[in-house]
Amino acid sequence: MSARHDGQSAVGGVVYLIHLERPYRHARHYLGFTADLSRRISEHRCGAGSPLLRAAGSVGIDFEVVRTWPGDRRLERRLHNYKNTPARLCPVCRGETSPATGQPLPTGPAMPSQAATP
Numbered sequence: 181m182s183a184r185h186d187g188q189s190a191v192g193g194v195v196y197l198i199h200l201e202r203p204y205r206h207a208r209h210y211l212g213f214t215a216d217l218s219r220r221i222s223e224h225r226c227g228a229g230s231p232l233l234r235a236a237g238s239v240g241i242d243f244e245v246v247r248t249w250p251g252d253r254r255l256e257r258r259l260h261n262y263k264n265t266p267a268r269l270c271p272v273c274r275g276e277t278s279p280a281t282g283q284p285l286p287t288g289p290a291m292p293s294q295a296a297t298p
């Protein structure tokens with residue numbers, strides 16, 4: 181690299197993985213890159229930015245961002261190589277989080293019982 185503009189080397193943005201509530205045709209995930217995630221998701225919710233998400237939305241399929249990675253488009257491209265095995269990337273498909281809440285599921289013993297009242 182010949183350019184030396186230190187301070188411009190901030191993280192380029194964020195790579196995000198969207199999991200569709202139900203599969204749309206054969207697709208259940210969307211991987212994208214943005215410098216402004218919340219704005220990008222708003223666009224997706226309006227049907228902009230992704231034909232897949234617009235099509236899914238038009239038939240009533242909801243979606244959510246299930247995972248993000250700070251990075252750049254090179255990372256996005258690398259992660260795209262996993263698109264045939266999205267379960268390796270997607271915590272929902274791996275059963276690690278609840279699709280309903282997006283919260284991590286408790287591991288190990290099930291729900292701790294309510295503390296007994298003394």
Ligand SMILES: [Zn+2]
Nearest residue numbers: 199270272273
């Ligand atoms: Zn998934």
